[in-house]
Amino acid sequence: MYEMLQIYWWIVVSLLGGLLVFMMFVQGGQTLLECVTKNELEKDMIINSVGKKWELTFTTLVMFGGACFAAFPLFYATSFGGAYWVWLAILFCFIIQAVAYEYRKKPDNFLGQKTYEVFLFINGSLGVVLIGVAVSTFFSGSEFLLNEHNFVEWKSPFRGLEALANPLNYLLGIALFFQARVGGNLYLINNIDDSELRAKFRASLKKNAMFFVPFLVAFLLWIVLKDGYHVGDGGVVEMLKHKYLLNLLQMPLVFLMLLCGVVLALFGIYKGAFTASIKGIFPYGVGVVLVVMSVFLVVGLNDTAFYPSFYDLQSSLTIKNASSSLYTLKVMAFVSLLVPFVLAYIIYVWRLMDKRKLSADEVENDEHIY
Amino acid sequence: MESFVSVDYSRAQFALTALYHFLFVPLTLGLSFMIAFMESIYVATGNQQWKRITKFWLRLFAVNFAIGVATGIIMEFEFGTNWANYSWFVGDIFGAPLAIEGILAFFLEATFFAVMFFGWDRVSKRFHLLSTWLVAIGSNLSALWILIANGWMQYPVGTTFNPNTVRNEMSDFFEVALSPVGISKFIHTVGGGYVTSALFVLGISAFFMLKNRHFDMAKKSFIVAASFGVLSSLFVLFSGDESAYQVAQKQPMKLAAMEGLYKGEVNAGIVTMGILNPDKKIGDDKEPFLIKFEAPYALGIMATRGLNNFTPGIDDLVYGNAKFSVPSAQSRIDSGKIAINALSEFKKAKEAKDELAMQKAEQILQENMSNFGYGYLDKPESIVPPVALTFYSFHIMVALGSYFIVLFFVTLFLSMANDIERFKKILWLCVFSLPLGYVACEAGWIVAEVGRQPWAIQGLMPVGIAATNLASVNVAISFTLFAVLFTVLFIAEVKIMLKQIKIGF
Numbered sequence: 001m002y003e004m005l006q007i008y009w010w011i012v013v014s015l016l017g018g019l020l021v022f023m024m025f026v027q028g029g030q031t032l033l034e035c036v037t038k039n040e041l042e043k044d045m046i047i048n049s050v051g052k053k054w055e056l057t058f059t060t061l062v063m064f065g066g067a068c069f070a071a072f073p074l075f076y077a078t079s080f081g082g083a084y085w086v087w088l089a090i091l092f093c094f095i096i097q098a099v100a101y102e103y104r105k106k107p108d109n110f111l112g113q114k115t116y117e118v119f120l121f122i123n124g125s126l127g128v129v130l131i132g133v134a135v136s137t138f139f140s141g142s143e144f145l146l147n148e149h150n151f152v153e154w155k156s157p158f159r160g161l162e163a164l165a166n167p168l169n170y171l172l173g174i175a176l177f178f179q180a181r182v183g184g185n186l187y188l189i190n191n192i193d194d195s196e197l198r199a200k201f202r203a204s205l206k207k208n209a210m211f212f213v214p215f216l217v218a219f220l221l222w223i224v225l226k227d228g229y230h231v232g233d234g235g236v237v238e239m240l241k242h243k244y245l246l247n248l249l250q251m252p253l254v255f256l257m258l259l260c261g262v263v264l265a266l267f268g269i270y271k272g273a274f275t276a277s278i279k280g281i282f283p284y285g286v287g288v289v290l291v292v293m294s295v296f297l298v299v300g301l302n303d304t305a306f307y308p309s310f311y312d313l314q315s316s317l318t319i320k321n322a323s324s325s326l327y328t329l330k331v332m333a334f335v336s337l338l339v340p341f342v343l344a345y346i347i348y349v350w351r352l353m354d355k356r357k358l359s360a361d362e363v364e365n366d367e368h369i370y
Numbered sequence: 371m372e373s374f375v376s377v378d379y380s381r382a383q384f385a386l387t388a389l390y391h392f393l394f395v396p397l398t399l400g401l402s403f404m405i406a407f408m409e410s411i412y413v414a415t416g417n418q419q420w421k422r423i424t425k426f427w428l429r430l431f432a433v434n435f436a437i438g439v440a441t442g443i444i445m446e447f448e449f450g451t452n453w454a455n456y457s458w459f460v461g462d463i464f465g466a467p468l469a470i471e472g473i474l475a476f477f478l479e480a481t482f483f484a485v486m487f488f489g490w491d492r493v494s495k496r497f498h499l500l501s502t503w504l505v506a507i508g509s510n511l512s513a514l515w516i517l518i519a520n521g522w523m524q525y526p527v528g529t530t531f532n533p534n535t536v537r538n539e540m541s542d543f544f545e546v547a548l549s550p551v552g553i554s555k556f557i558h559t560v561g562g563g564y565v566t567s568a569l570f571v572l573g574i575s576a577f578f579m580l581k582n583r584h585f586d587m588a589k590k591s592f593i594v595a596a597s598f599g600v601l602s603s604l605f606v607l608f609s610g611d612e613s614a615y616q617v618a619q620k621q622p623m624k625l626a627a628m629e630g631l632y633k634g635e636v637n638a639g640i641v642t643m644g645i646l647n648p649d650k651k652i653g654d655d656k657e658p659f660l661i662k663f664e665a666p667y668a669l670g671i672m673a674t675r676g677l678n679n680f681t682p683g684i685d686d687l688v689y690g691n692a693k694f695s696v697p698s699a700q701s702r703i704d705s706g707k708i709a710i711n712a713l714s715e716f717k718k719a720k721e722a723k724d725e726l727a728m729q730k731a732e733q734i735l736q737e738n739m740s741n742f743g744y745g746y747l748d749k750p751e752s753i754v755p756p757v758a759l760t761f762y763s764f765h766i767m768v769a770l771g772s773y774f775i776v777l778f779f780v781t782l783f784l785s786m787a788n789d790i791e792r793f794k795k796i797l798w799l800c801v802f803s804l805p806l807g808y809v810a811c812e813a814g815w816i817v818a819e820v821g822r823q824p825w826a827i828q829g830l831m832p833v834g835i836a837a838t839n840l841a842s843v844n845v846a847i848s849f850t851l852f853a854v855l856f857t858v859l860f861i862a863e864v865k866i867m868l869k870q871i872k873i874g875f
Contacts, residue, residue: 052488055439055480062443063472069450070469073461073537080447081454081838088848091447092855098440099859102432108869110862148717149536151455151839159844324462325532325539335470342477349481353492367425368487 005329006319007301009071012336014296016064017135018289021176023057025281026050028184028208030097030124031177033117036200044105044363044370047120049191050184051101051370052353056346058098070332074322075307078152079134082144083160086134093127101370128180132173137163138299139223139244141310155311171219178212179288186272186281193357198278206273213266216291223298224248229305229316237305237313247302254297261290377837379845380452383852385819387444389812390856394438394863396811399513399560400567401431402506404598406499408591413499423587425490426875427571430867432487437863441856452845456826456836463529463540464519467547471515478508513563514556521552523827524818525620531739533716533732538830551620554612555818561606562814565774566807568599572781573804574871576797579790584875593785599778606771611672617821618673618681621828623753624821626684627760629669632658634683634691640668643765646758652751653685684757688750699750706745709738743830752832755823763816770810777803 029050037043069076080087096119103109104116143155143162156162163169185205189198228243240246248255268284271277300306305316323329363369405427412420446468449457457464485493485501493501522528528545529538540546572595578588618625625631630646631638644662673681680694690698712735719727747753781800784790790797822828826836 052484055483056477058439058443059472059476059480062446062476063469065446065450066465066469066472069446069457069461070465073465074458076450076461076465077454077457080450081452081457081840084451084838084840084844084848087447087451091444092851094443095440095855095859098443099436099862102436103862103866106433106866106869107873108865110865111858149455150458153839157841159840324465325535327543328462328466328540331540331543332466332469335466335473338473342473346477346481349485352497353485353489356492362491366491368428368490 002326002329003320005326005333006323008333009067009323009329010300010306010319011293011297012339013064013067013071014293014300015289016060016067017296018292020057020060020064021179021292022183022285022288023053023060024128024176024180025183025187026054026057027124027128028180028182029188030120030184031181032184032188032201032204033120036197036204041360041363042197043117045192045194045197045358045360046188047101047104047370048363049188049358053187054097054101058094061094071324071329072317072319072322073324074146074150075317077150078144078146078317078322079142079307082152082154083134083137083142083163084154085158086130086160086163089161090127090130090134093123093130097123097127104370124180125177128177129170129173132176133163133169134160136169136172136219138306138308139226139228140166140169141229141308141316143311144309144315145312146309146315168222171215171222175212175215175219178208178215181208182212182269183281183284183288186268186284189272190278190281191354191358193359202273205269209269209273223295229308229313231303231305231318231320235318235320237308237316237318239313243304244298247298247304251297251302254294254301257290257297258294261287261292261294263287265291376840376842376845377834379842379849380837380840381833383452383845383849384445384448386849386852386856387441387448388815388819390860391438391441391445392811392815393808393860394434394441395513396563396566396807397431397434397570398438398509399563400565400598400602401427401434401570402502402509403564404567404571404594405431406502406506407594407598409499409502413495419587420590422875423591426587427591428486429870433863433866433870435483437859440859444852452838452840453826453836454838456831458537459831459836460526460529460538460827462537463522463526463546466540466543467515467519467522471512471519475508475512475515478504479512482508510560513560517556517559518547518549518552520818521549521555522546523825524555524822525549525551525616526827526830531735531742533713533735534720536713551616554609554616558606558609558613559814561602561609562807562811564602565599565606565771566811568595568602568778569774569800569804569807571595572599572778572800573802576800577871578874580794580797580801585791587875589785589790592781592790596778596782596785599774600782603771603775603778607775610768610771614672615675621822622682623684623687624755624760624817625673626682626687627755627757627821628764628817630658630757630761631669631681631683632685634681634686634694634696636670636678636680637667638669638673638681639664639666640672641765643769644761646761648758652688652754684754688754699744699747699753702741702744703747703750705738705741706743706747708745709735709742710745712738740829743825743827743832743835746832746835747824752824755821760817760821763813763820767810767813767817770806770813774803774807774810 029046033043033046037046100116100119104113145153145155147153182205185201185208189201224245227239227241230238230240230243232238264283264287268280268287272280300319305318307317309315405424408420408424408427412424482501482504485498486505489498489501527549528540528542530541532539571591575588575592575595578584629641641662641664645660647657647660650656650658670679670681682691682696686696688699690696690701712731716728716731716735719731781796784793784796824832826833
């Protein structure tokens, strides 16, 4: 029972991770402001299109943190407290996003419109890359020790920033950055009713996909080729050759999920870039969620340490040693039954609000715009 | 010394975030409801003026909401970044309300805020109104869960310590969720938010009336605010009494500090106003006050809900009072050290696979568990929070709260009698009272959080143990970065807000 719930909660965390990465089309859209637009109106249209969704992405990030806290508190304590500066840097990137939409065009906004646009760019670029680097340490490991009270002692004085010194961690960071831009283009193609802008988004989509796909492939190759942190008999953590490849082979469902995800994402990109369809975002979105989920499942399930320490292998975190008690996981499992209901109303409202696409006329004349 | 400085920075950083965050939360809590009332009137009557009124306040709401979200995310993650040991020690209990807050409340707020803001021409009138109500409910629901979590830190219930995992684990979710401290905290805090919002709307409406701009709409808003203010200020009064009773029962040291009560008394009186004697030390015979005005019996009745009962003072709680069976802090420190020692004995026995010794150690541990956190304190006086800060904050909050009740009753009466505009001085008073709601809210949080020092979790974990093991230079830098960033954004918010008010309805 306990083990089942731990797996269940790792799947929930993986799903939230997948949704978060998909929702990063907001961040991607933010980085397109300067590259795609030629005038203020077009910029406003992008802002008002992704601006209707930024809070959902933000909330998904908060929820991801909350779920980790509730289900795997030792991970929450170890990673956030240990890799202090990486997480704080990510947080700073999100604080500045939260005010940017609302304040950008308001009169007397103190910092000037340009500053808020820079905030949006930082959030969409640095914020996304750093999240990728932080998640990449799930595979590359970190330098920490857990003491007898399970309190974390981080061994690098750079408190998490040392992850930036490992070039391999950038593979995921950069892949995620271009993924967000691809998602941003696909979302904007769908959401904005303007043929000229749509053509630009399609062109931009092609360019960004050309970077996204190789970096994603490189990241996947890196993890299937590298040694991984295996939990052996008696919970002893040891290095195992091709651990993550083995995980994929030993969990064919997850492998299938990864393949389906990649195919769907590519199909979405194809629809967006090479056809007149505006619906590429849907297969792409499902594909991204599946790929991210399968990556999380590979690093967390099948006797794998999902937050490893290369300083002290036995301090590594697994879904067993990092999880909440059986009782809490049970209570939270009941609460998680609300997730489909929440997803249902989000989808309902989303459809209702986006039935009519955003037009230049609305952005020019409505008083309630960003 | 190193860790002492680091924990101080972490505390300062958390206090800074919390104080900034609570500059924006009260308005979200209360203004959302007032906007929902206004829009309900619009939908019911079809009167376009009410639509304009709703949209005006909604614009101000949105400016405030954005920065509330920005500061809110930091609070959640700071539990991990700055209070990692705390997060592990009680994450099993504390994480759950936070996650529930996310699932139940945040998505509701985020999803329907977009409808409320952008949906005027995209959804039906009724669906828009429903969305506005759901934003109000969502923001108040999120306050519920975070205050349950906070209430649990003040009064940890529904938990047992597991020596195998070296942490507290939840044993009864409903005990946590329905904790009387959590519930009374929630009611008092959201009530404070409603009062602050009512003062906000009252003050701005009064300003427009004085300038004779948008007079009709300002007066309508004024009446909504005064009515909402009357109800919510009474709500705050009664929930405040309940909160104080809960503090007296669960955190007697905090109550003693709030009242500057050093020597416990039977039928103690409440100091309604007073100036503390700065030379007063714990345990000496100096008078605690230079000047004081006291309401006899009141503290005893409030704290014990009866007559002839003893209310312990700071000295009683530090040095013990045998006559009234108050244990000394030293005896609790000794008991705490026994618990900590038993925990390490348990571990040794576990490694040696000695079942009998494990059982024995666990029994000693559980017998002394209620004093576990005291074992980390170095001297009995450590259990005393900063008295002056707690005392003055509490009295400022109560004085302002009492003033608000009078203000709301007077303004409601005069505006219903239809000639409030003749009373220019009262209208100016409303304008100048606008910031006072914020002062009262912040003072309330200072009482709640400074008054419970040195505890991160009452009796179980002092702040020094709860903090992440970080070199102080890290937290000094992050504190400075937060201070600069929040201040810059706050200035931007205030400037935008003032401009939007100037633009008018």
